[in-house]
Amino acid sequence: MKIVVCIGSSCHLKGSRQIIESLQYLAEKNLIKDKIELSGTFCTGNCTEGVCVTLDEKPFSISPATVDAFFEREVLGAARG
Numbered sequence: 001m002k003i004v005v006c007i008g009s010s011c012h013l014k015g016s017r018q019i020i021e022s023l024q025y026l027a028e029k030n031l032i033k034d035k036i037e038l039s040g041t042f043c044t045g046n047c048t049e050g051v052c053v054t055l056d057e058k059p060f061s062i063s064p065a066t067v068d069a070f071f072e073r074e075v076l077g078a079a080r081g
């Protein structure tokens, strides 16, 4: 599955770097690293809330505080099918 994290300036300030690191860590820890394609994008125009992340084109707004919950629910959920 494809996860794209916005690294535009607004999202960067909200912690996109930290989110990328957390996602990498969580993917490794849960042994699904080979199932995930993690990449970055510039501003997608969704700066209003948290960091803009898309999972297989589906947009989410997350923060360093909610990245764990996002991973559990969306990423692991999808990885398990």
Ligand code: FES
Pocket: 006, 007, 008, 009, 010, 011, 012, 042, 043, 044, 045, 046, 047, 051, 052
């Ligand atoms: S900087 Fe991330 S959506 Fe604009």
